[in-house]
Amino acid sequence: MRRLTMLASAALVGVLSTPLWAIDHSNLDEGRPLRFEDAYPVAHGEKVIETGVGASFERKHDDRIFLNAEALYGLVPNAQIGLGTAFSTDPREVDGQEKSGDLRLSALYNFNQESLDLPAFALKGQANFPTGVDSSGTDLGFTGIATKSFGRLGLHLNAGYTFIGGEKGDERDGQYKVALGTSYPLGAPQRTRTTLLAGLFTEQSTFRGDKNVLGAEAGVRYQLGTQSTVDLGMGSEFAGPDQRSSLYVTAGISYSF
């Protein structure tokens, strides 16, 4: 635990001290730093590199450090594609369909801008390829995303289902996930560089017969410069099967160009 704390702190200091220069910093992407995202893609023509480091303190397994990276590109108007991966210590102990080293390809299409009455809607498709440690089968996921604001408070609903390939034993062949999040620009209107985030999520457990995972998380995003945003997040899977995370923390940086 102590070793993990030191490593996470060092990584965070490293991230925060990197000299950097997101116009789109309020655009929320999955994992940076929380599980939910908003219904908007990166701008057309924008390229973003998102990286993060984190630690998960497990109830039954050994604690883990994870690193993740994703490249996003606004390929056509209102759509982004992404390619990412994540690595974890003790990779053979990772439960779930996404293993350490898997490649993840995603595409998000936004249907509309939020208006006075209508939320913004988006659809995200994701394929997870078994390139990682002990991974098998390609997983396909679809997530519907809606964003509705009240004043400056944004509400984001993500509801998705993943079709799992290569499941073994009692593992499920499909899993739904639902996340509900909020975002708020701290200090707005005068200051809009800091966005506070909080969310609740639930997902079906990896193994049949186990209870759903329930969790809560909170985080912050801060625009460092014209092209860069840092983020910090933490959360807990407070209910569910025994093999879950009692606490996880993450820190990351996104760079647009």
Added chain:
Amino acid sequence: MMKRILTTAIGVLLLAGCHPGEGQWVERDKRWPPPGPWRWAVRDRLPELNTEFNGIDFGHAHLAETLIRTQDPDEIEQARQEVLAFIWSAPPVSPDEEQVGPTFARMAWEVQKTFDWTHILHRSLYDLFGSDVADKEAAYRRILENYLSKPEAITPHMLDHAGKLWSFPESKTFRDKFPQFNTQIWAYHWLQAAASDVQLMGDATKQRELFKPVIEHYHAYLRKPPVEWKMMPMFHEVAPEFTKRFPQAAAIFDNLHMLHDNVDDVLCRPDLYPNLKDKRQAILKIHAIYLHRNHGPDDTYAEYHGGEHGGHDKKEAPAPQGAPKENPHHEH
């Protein structure tokens, strides 16, 4: 499994694709600045000017959001002071305008898109003229062509600002109700035009020198808004050289500034446009004039065509260099 995938995908698509909310289904179309070696040149080489532009970005959005909420003179004045405080803070990054003015962005995204895209054009040209790009005229043509290729682009034809576009039932309301805030905004437009001519006077090093008195002059306008101005400053007056060499860009920016004035006038008349949907309809009606491209004598909106100077008399302009002269924007 394939059947489940298809059923799920179709279900989500149907849910996402339903179009409730009459007339409010708008595509987002957020764009990244066009690529080129000039990108970020102002940020990196002219940081003092960059912070002024970041401050200006806050001004329009905060004003619109405030006018939607209230017409109380004290609250409007407070908003003006907040804008000034933001400008004096020398903000190193642009504010997130969707968070500064969230109601306006959701009420009239079509217009917000036009503002955003034209602001990107503006910033791209400042970057270009602050860069070392050798053939700036060719790069200008490329940037302008890319700008005009998008549906939210403003026409490069000079429109009749002083006449037809300022003769709507609500026209001049913002100017007459809130003269200090109005001329503070016109001072932003003065700086934006003046900067265009300064940038034609030398490289970035020379420009940094030249910008010092220009920014001082602009700050004097902010400290004491030039309420004697009765019309917005025009590019041909403040930036005659830029207007001569790049008339289409100058016309676009004058049109943009007039569109801002039109929007502020609508937002100042709750008696005419009591709710958000009424405001939206009024703004979109005017917005269509600016998006129309041709404005020939026999075309739609022909009556809004402004000739050489947008209906303004040709007058001596306040030169941007050294000690700028007073801006003679009096109604005539």
